[in-house]
Amino acid sequence: MPVTLHPVRPGDHADWEALFRGYAAFYATDAGAAEATVWGWILDPEEPYWAVIARDEAGRAVGLVQYSLMHRSLSGAMTVYLSDLFTVPDARGLGVGRALIEHVRAFARERGYASVRWLTQEGNSGARALYDSYAPATGFILYSIQP
Numbered sequence: 001m002p003v004t005l006h007p008v009r010p011g012d013h014a015d016w017e018a019l020f021r022g023y024a025a026f027y028a029t030d031a032g033a034a035e036a037t038v039w040g041w042i043l044d045p046e047e048p049y050w051a052v053i054a055r056d057e058a059g060r061a062v063g064l065v066q067y068s069l070m071h072r073s074l075s076g077a078m079t080v081y082l083s084d085l086f087t088v089p090d091a092r093g094l095g096v097g098r099a100l101i102e103h104v105r106a107f108a109r110e111r112g113y114a115s116v117r118w119l120t121q122e123g124n125s126g127a128r129a130l131y132d133s134y135a136p137a138t139g140f141i142l143y144s145i146q147p
Helices: 010-026 032-043 096-111 125-132
Strands: 004-007 049-055 061-072 077-087
Touching (some): 010 049, 010 077, 032 049, 049 096, 061 096, 077 096, 096 125
Antiparallel strands (some): 004 049
């Protein structure tokens, strides 16, 4: 599927919100309380957080990627962390996710970052088929606790 990618702009709020809510629903999460904060990160030019929307030929928003910078203490360098990747269900398997990942890779290359990292759920087999085409899973296990 041919797509056009562009950074999220203020006029994209409704499309961004629909994609972000779709992403949250996919992971059975209510991110409603976070929406205003994340939207603020995207629009703040001082915040190292970016979002890009993919649109199909008709201009419909079909995918979203959000990414930021992350410190890597063992290398003493920064890496790009791909925090959110979502494609609407009827566009999955058509190259939208790959186009969004390639955008983030280009962002990292152009700025001299050594890697792009992301997480997904173990059972997310559809996405993992795409991710495995880039590299094998690292074998790390994520833990998340309340402070």
